[in-house]
Amino acid sequence: MKKLLRLPVNRYVDYGLFLVLALFPLSGSLFYTQLIEKYLVFLIFAYSLDILWGYAGLMNLGHAVLFGLGGYVMALSLSARGGIPDFMANGGVTQMPGWLQVLSNPAAAVLAGILLPALLAGLLGRFLFYSRVGGVFFAVITLALAQVFNLFIQSQQTYTGGFNGIGGLPGLSLFGNELTLTQGYYFVFCVVVLAYVFCRCLMGSRFGLVLRGIRENETRLEFLGCDQARFKTAVFAVSGALAGLAGVLYAPVNGMIAPNDVGMEFSTAVIVWLAIGGRGNLTGAAVGAMLVNVLGNALSENFGVFWQLLLGAVIVAVVFFVPDGIVGALIRAARGRKAGKAVESRG
Amino acid sequence: MGDILVTEHLSVCFSGFWALHDVDFSVGEGELRVVIGPNGAGKTTLMDLITGRTKPSSGKIWFGGHDITGKSPHEIAAKYGIGRKFQGPNLFENMTAAENLELAAAGRGTVAGTFLRSAPKSAAEEADGVLRRIGLTGKRGLLACELSHGERQWLEIGMLMMQDPKLMILDEPTAGMTEEETRQTGEMIQNLLKGRTILVVEHDMKFVRQVAKTVTVLHMGRILAQGPLAAIENNPEVIRVYLKSEDKEAPKHAGP
Numbered sequence: 153m154k155k156l157l158r159l160p161v162n163r164y165v166d167y168g169l170f171l172v173l174a175l176f177p178l179s180g181s182l183f184y185t186q187l188i189e190k191y192l193v194f195l196i197f198a199y200s201l202d203i204l205w206g207y208a209g210l211m212n213l214g215h216a217v218l219f220g221l222g223g224y225v226m227a228l229s230l231s232a233r234g235g236i237p238d239f240m241a242n243g244g245v246t247q248m249p250g251w252l253q254v255l256s257n258p259a260a261a262v263l264a265g266i267l268l269p270a271l272l273a274g275l276l277g278r279f280l281f282y283s284r285v286g287g288v289f290f291a292v293i294t295l296a297l298a299q300v301f302n303l304f305i306q307s308q309q310t311y312t313g314g315f316n317g318i319g320g321l322p323g324l325s326l327f328g329n330e331l332t333l334t335q336g337y338y339f340v341f342c343v344v345v346l347a348y349v350f351c352r353c354l355m356g357s358r359f360g361l362v363l364r365g366i367r368e369n370e371t372r373l374e375f376l377g378c379d380q381a382r383f384k385t386a387v388f389a390v391s392g393a394l395a396g397l398a399g400v401l402y403a404p405v406n407g408m409i410a411p412n413d414v415g416m417e418f419s420t421a422v423i424v425w426l427a428i429g430g431r432g433n434l435t436g437a438a439v440g441a442m443l444v445n446v447l448g449n450a451l452s453e454n455f456g457v458f459w460q461l462l463l464g465a466v467i468v469a470v471v472f473f474v475p476d477g478i479v480g481a482l483i484r485a486a487r488g489r490k491a492g493k494a495v496e497s498r499g
Numbered sequence: 500m501g502d503i504l505v506t507e508h509l510s511v512c513f514s515g516f517w518a519l520h521d522v523d524f525s526v527g528e529g530e531l532r533v534v535i536g537p538n539g540a541g542k543t544t545l546m547d548l549i550t551g552r553t554k555p556s557s558g559k560i561w562f563g564g565h566d567i568t569g570k571s572p573h574e575i576a577a578k579y580g581i582g583r584k585f586q587g588p589n590l591f592e593n594m595t596a597a598e599n600l601e602l603a604a605a606g607r608g609t610v611a612g613t614f615l616r617s618a619p620k621s622a623a624e625e626a627d628g629v630l631r632r633i634g635l636t637g638k639r640g641l642l643a644c645e646l647s648h649g650e651r652q653w654l655e656i657g658m659l660m661m662q663d664p665k666l667m668i669l670d671e672p673t674a675g676m677t678e679e680e681t682r683q684t685g686e687m688i689q690n691l692l693k694g695r696t697i698l699v700v701e702h703d704m705k706f707v708r709q710v711a712k713t714v715t716v717l718h719m720g721r722i723l724a725q726g727p728l729a730a731i732e733n734n735p736e737v738i739r740v741y742l743k744s745e746d747k748e749a750p751k752h753a754g755p
Contacts (some may be wrong), residue, residue: 157645266684299589310700340749354614357613357614358601358605358612358613358614359610359613359614361598361601361602361605361613362602362605362606362613364591364594365591365594365602365605368591368592368593368594369590369591369592371588371589372585372589372591373602373606374571374572374573374576374577375550375552375573375576375583375585376582376602376604376606376607376658376662377573377577377602377606377607377662378573378576378577378605378606379573379574379606380606381579382610383606383610383613385529386610445567468702480601
């Protein structure tokens, strides 16, 4: 009990949020349960960027590429369950390609959907970080990558469904049994909690400490004997794997995937979630992802075409008034009060 | 004892300006050497070369019998064991004092080695011991940016203790300190010497007199003089370019 009381303030927010999310299906609204299930997937995606940007300070403007890679791998796998998918048949493919046959195995698809993004991120890291590309240059290169990937997906219509994406996908299933909406929701919820625990442990380890050191003062760390490029590459790969996992879940949960989900637009969206929620504590990523999406949905229902304008105003206000995000401001306030108490007791 | 650090004909040229010119410099194992000289003499450049921050234009650097010329900073720090405190505070500002110390020892090994939840017990105890030695036990939870200037300088020295290098390079460790803090720092450095070699760059002559036995004077990228403190203080050449202005507390710039 005492241990619980000593927790940093943002951990209460984490647990509170998980409690609300765990109870949400009891509300009985299938429509909103399905919507929140999609946002749960976004939480994993937000965590994956937080360990990269929030902890290590590496702003990836093309993070949706990693998400999309996992998503497309899973979507291809799902669409190939009943033979050659329509978009391929329309493109003149008459025989199932060998790689798609492999992917049509669900386990292989999940594995590929996680490992391919990790590999892509690791390779990028190998080339960028070891050649000392950092800061703004890293951001710009990843931005270009997002655009290239988006164009690639659109141009390979025969294999990716092109501009229309891949739709009509079956929902989540586990060991061959299709899950009901509520079952699917709790399955995704469990994966989110696992991802959260994984990130907490990793960032609480000395690895996380080194990442924060890289963010704070990379040069100093190097003179303390740290090969920062190796750590950056490692965290990029881990972040890629998590983003890929989010994509793998997204395809069946959303029922379709399209180029919009992999390009600049979605990459910017996740940046905005973290900017609003706060970075480098995991809580901010979750709060930001939930808040922006729920708010966006509510605004679009009530204000029609103006919703994006209103959401934009909220975003600008948050970034302007609380630059370290909602949770960042919360932690700062709590810390200020604690420090104040310490001074009082000393004086 | 033999020389642990040797430079041979070390030169570095920044777009036409020879910051260091043909410097043959050596430090004996277990020695505490102080490098002095007017601003722009090349003191910090020499430290940059030794720690791999700058690559030399020509010449060689030997450390403990290994050629470390042009190696990367992390390799020089981790593999060969050279630690450095920079001129001016250079900390992890938004991390606590204890975290700064832990970090000083955390990043050296492999990535996989850091996945463990926390540092080995001995490292945590070591951090506690270091906090005591630098007098910051009560402030372990404060962020580096919340510490006073003198405490920040000590925290840097503490990070070097955690790193536990064979050669410690201290670039102006007492800059901006009060007289009392400077004296305490001098004691701290003399305690550090056990089993180590220390290279100090300093301006404060009072401090130099407190800690130094052998002094090297750099001037305009060359070694002007080297020897016991007493001899240096009476060297007319050194007095002319450096000490004269120092003792008058006049602005510290080069030459007449």
